[in-house]
Amino acid sequence: MKGARTKPQHTETHDDTPGLTARRVAARLLGAVIDTKTPLDGLTDGEHGHPQYRALDARDRGLVRAILTTALRHRMAIQALIDARLDRKLPSNAAALNHILHVGAAQLLFLDVPDSAAVDLAVTHAKGDPRTRRFANLVNAILREIGRRKERALPAVLAKTAEAPDWFAERLDAAYGPDRARAILDMHRHEAAIDLTVKSDSEGWAEKLGGFVLPTGSVRLTSIEGPVSELSGFADGEWWVQDAAAALPARLMGDISGLRVADICAAPGGKTAQLAQSGARVVAVEKVPNRAKRLAGNLERLKLDAEIVVADLFEHKPDALYDAVLLDAPCSSTGTIRRHPDVLWTKTPEDIARLAGLQRRMLDHAATLVKPGGMILFCNCSLDPEEGEAMIATALQENAKLERMPFAAGEFPIVDGFLDVDGAVRTTPAGLPDQDPKRAGLDGFYAVRLRVKG
Template sequence: MGPQTFRAEGPVVVTGEKRDRQPNRTRPGNKKNARPDAAPAAPGLAARMAAARLLAATIDAKTSLDGLTDHEHGHPQFRALDMRDRSLVRAILATALRYRVTIGKLIARRLEKPLPANATVLSHILHVAAAQILFLDIPDSAAVDLAVTHAKSDPRTVRFSGLVNGVLRALARAKAAELPVMLAETDDAPEWFVERLTAAYGAAQAKEILAAHRLEAPVDFTVKSDPAKWAEQLGGVVLPTGSVRIEKLSGAVSDLPGFAEGAWWVQDAAAALPARLFGDIAGKRVADLCAAPGGKTAQLALAGAKVTAVEASKNRLARLAANLDRLGLDAEKVNADLLAYEPVEKFDAVLLDAPCSSTGTVRRHPDVLWTKSPADIAKLADVQRKLLDGAVLLVKPGGRIVFSNCSLDPQEGEALVAGFLRDHAGKVELDPVRADEVAGIAEFVTAEGFLRTTPAGLHLGNPAISGLDGFFAARFKRLA
């Protein structure tokens, strides 16, 4: 959609107040005229206000977007919206986060001076509107008008309503010329992440990963049997690894064919790989540690293993149980802290898909890069190492351990494993993954025998259905 035409209204300045052309403007703190808590009168305003509030919670308070937009337990301002407006809010937020750096730079070009450091509310209002103007199929005039109304409704931003108006109108006029150039010049990620990604993967692959992060992830299904049949039923394709992929959902997952009868479950193709690294596990006792929501538990049970699913969260374990019930699969379910868990008998194999920074899932969770930090990665790597040390003790001598996570960072993968093998020399050895042992994984097996997928992998000719979550997996054998 092309830019809307607006009349120029003079230069835009950061101070805003002296340029505010609105008569009888409300001063900060004037509660008589400024009522941010009053019910929004303009159609669509409630959704935009919710989007700005949730963007603030994500950026400023480092809160998970999934938690904020949960339909049952999410932010009250989100839950107060109808389902259509909730979908709009999620689209705005995903876009604002996915293109945060690009949006920020294009806004900055419209300002004579940077926004004050404490003008976070104003910044979020501008980002929410700019995301609509630049990337979403929403009329520019509506995005501008609602942003101005929003600014006027809040005593913290009322004096900047003229600035909001001028910046967004100028942005709408310039987007056709400036947006493609800015996208080509910008990495939409924090500097620390770009630096770590480049150090780990090299400049060329890092650029490919960052480009993939701008695209919404496709939807993958692990099917119980007959992938070709379900690819046809769901309108998708069968991947080389056996998963079924569709470009995007057009409705609720529960409305899709095969859901009610438990024929499949949603699981990224990369996330489906670690459970397959055990080989033939029919009849073997296998523990799935940190098991919820249960996709890997289901895979192990489907392969004929006697599965014990261990999960520290009662709520997450209940969700796992519900998922297994729908699928008609069975597993022993144990609510326990992994580090304190002592089974009566050791297992033949253990899968530890450990909690991590989730930097491999940015395509579907664009908030990750803005809620995590290098300090979080270091902290989570330490937790993973402790869990892996404990997981080894649960396996019989000669048994296999598969360690995995959805991080792109070597501190949570290759470096962690190197330290683990060094400290467990003589007790545990690496059991290298072979390129030919699982269909479709050859390009993901490293020289060391690790499994490493990235969003830049699995080229299928169409970027919208290509790529994978970033996953790391290593396999070990317990010696004694």
């Protein structure tokens, strides 16, 4: 197979078989995620994504996205089923073959695609690629066997497979214990619902949109028809999409009406909107101009006002210190795996350590922006304590300007079930349980309230 990896032999044979192009694009993008750790959102961006993806029509784009999220969400189970049908594991230089198998198996096992179509397209794909041509019969045999045995084999493998790479599963066990870690991993197999933050009348909007109100105050939709932007209330700015966990930190700042508050990692603007809706005088700081433009557009739709500052946080020096700062810091995003299953395959322990260091520096700088006695609400969407509990504990030991302002039970009843022993908020995808996984769960978030000493 080494000889098949030379560049001139990578040219695939063109074939106009219906559906084949979409499967080829799916396998190629899956390879970009797994082999080069490229985030899926960037690859499937409608304007700036992979050129082969952008060349597809809307229907095929939707199919490719469905195949990719499914293949990534169930990657360990799919791999186990493939391995069980091999005398020995595929060699490391058979990546293209493995991606074809995963794309085919994802359709066989989890998507509404006829088995014969999924298998035939995978075989045709393998025949058209010089790297995999001689394995076309193997592709046919493996996928047909998976299809025949799936009714019994799939439940069995799901029951014994942890849907995560070993390093992540081990860190989750260490942080949460095996039972809670397993509950989190099980939730990762289910796509997250769409949550909305509404300006007012949560019950009314839940009834109008066919959803329900969560204990945290967000409105949850378990299914929608068509784009979110076509739902009632979107164009009028009555609500915005925001996971229930992501909506908590701004609410935990309490009564901020009239206060000068900075959201210092602001885009896309959900928390900025919450702060503005609460009556604060908001300064939204965003480093990336395109993201700041998107933020401005979102605020305009919502008919909310904030001063937008395009600047690197570390260079931001306001004319007057803020009363409070919300710091939703860049992180590994491991709390959002239900929405972004590629995170498990694009992030590493080294990324977590690097990002924890960045968060610490951002927190130290945030402390210089707040009046003595003012508040910092630090949060991020990581499940890893290195980016949350451990980072904050170190910061409090080493930065004399900061002290905890623990949340007390009953102070904000919406988070009473999420408080840890230090009075911080920790949510996980296993929170908000429900017998129906489509109604359950929320993103993994950590939020802590700090005071800047005088």
